[in-house]
Amino acid sequence: MAEVIHLGGSISCGRLYLDDLDFDMPGGQHVSVKKTFKPDGRPGHDTANLIARHRGRYHLLGLFCRPGMKVLDFPCGSGYAAQLLEAQGIIYEGRDFDEPTLEYARHMYSGPKSRFNFGDLTKPELATGNYDLIGCLEGIEHINQGFQLPAIEAFWQALKPGGILVISSPENSSGESSPGRDNQWHEWELNKNDFMVLLASVFEAKNVELITLREVLHTGVMSTCFYAVCRKSI
Secondary structure, eight states, X not given: OOOEEEEESSGGGOSOOOSOEEEEOXXXXXXXXXXXXXXXXXXXXOHHHHHHHHHHHHHHHHTTOOTTOEEEESSOTTOHHHHHHGGGTOEEEEEESOHHHHHHHHHHXXXXXXXXXXXXXXXXXXXXXXXXXXXXXXXXXXXXXXXXXXXXXXXXXXXXXXXXXXXXXXXOTTSSSBSOSSOTTOSOBOOHHHHHHHHHTTSOGGGXXXXXXXXXXXXXXXXXXXXXXXXXXX
């Protein structure tokens, strides 16, 4: 009997899947995906809020999309951004390290101008000067502190001159940069100063614009998240 991999369907999965899907992996494993946050008896979790916030981040990325641009979404998770951004006429590439989730993305969202490849933020391995726009949304906090600077350097190297990086980072609730206190999946959360220092050490400080957003999470908890728009000099 083939191994069965179960994804989604619960707040504990750590990823957002918008639709149910069953499929087989190239290696023979069967994958059963359930739409994330189906009712599981847990009070206080607002699914609509969760989906709206995740989609909203990609609408920010969409502000910088233009027809024909090569756009990298890293990490791409379940790949729904490809569908959100396709109307912009971009050439989309999503990268993620989780192979079953990548295969889900390929089944759901691949198209003539959308593709999905393996990618690990701790070892980005990106071609030089290949992208007009890179989105790293819900990403940098998922890798250890020692990998964060090399990841930003890899993004800078992968951008074309004049290219843009849009990146988010949640603030640690302690106010200090440290492992996540409220999210088990966050290996290293940055405070505002450390996030800016990290970005300005690679992109010139004058080319980094920072937005601070306070929002209520799907759990009802107030959270602060930083969004930065970083432009590579021409």
